[in-house]
Amino acid sequence: MKKAGILMGSDSDLPALEPLFKRLKEFGIPYEAHVMSAHRTPARACEFASNARKNGFGVVIAAAGKAAHLAGVVAAHTTLPVIGIPVKNSLDGLDALLSTVQMPAGIPVATVAIDGADNAGILAAQILSLADASIAEKLEKFKVDMTEQVMAKDKKLQEKLQSI
Numbered sequence: 001m002k003k004a005g006i007l008m009g010s011d012s013d014l015p016a017l018e019p020l021f022k023r024l025k026e027f028g029i030p031y032e033a034h035v036m037s038a039h040r041t042p043a044r045a046c047e048f049a050s051n052a053r054k055n056g057f058g059v060v061i062a063a064a065g066k067a068a069h070l071a072g073v074v075a076a077h078t079t080l081p082v083i084g085i086p087v088k089n090s091l092d093g094l095d096a097l098l099s100t101v102q103m104p105a106g107i108p109v110a111t112v113a114i115d116g117a118d119n120a121g122i123l124a125a126q127i128l129s130l131a132d133a134s135i136a137e138k139l140e141k142f143k144v145d146m147t148e149q150v151m152a153k154d155k156k157l158q159e160k161l162q163s164i
């Protein structure tokens, strides 16, 4: 199975990424995670991205806050799919969102919501499921469970409305 590569611009981003690690564990996806910055360690970030495919990665997830160029720099140096997570650090995360999502044509970054680590994990699983049936099966179950949870909530709502 291909690995997920996770890069965060700083260790201060780690708390925002907990849901991502939980999802990858849930879907049984192996990963490597590193602190690497587009600004503070640009050579290391470029080297990681340039070698990611040959090093067994199938997707790279890059999380950063403020002027968040990490996902874009990674995408510039690999042909693997890159998921960007804008981390809320300043300006309510809008600075990171725009820095991550507003990529020029030719260098796409699949950007999730501000602090959208959970969706980044699900999206990474969906990408890797193209070549792995066990992940695809887990994703099916995930959808069924989610549907059941929402139906249970709807049932409770209907009961509540009866008593108003």
Ligand code: RP5
Pocket: 008, 009, 010, 011, 012, 013, 037, 063, 064, 065, 066, 067, 087, 089
């Ligand atoms: C970004 O700058 C990091 O991704 C982090 O969100 C932000 C602040 O980094 P620290 O000053 O906390 O190391 O590069």
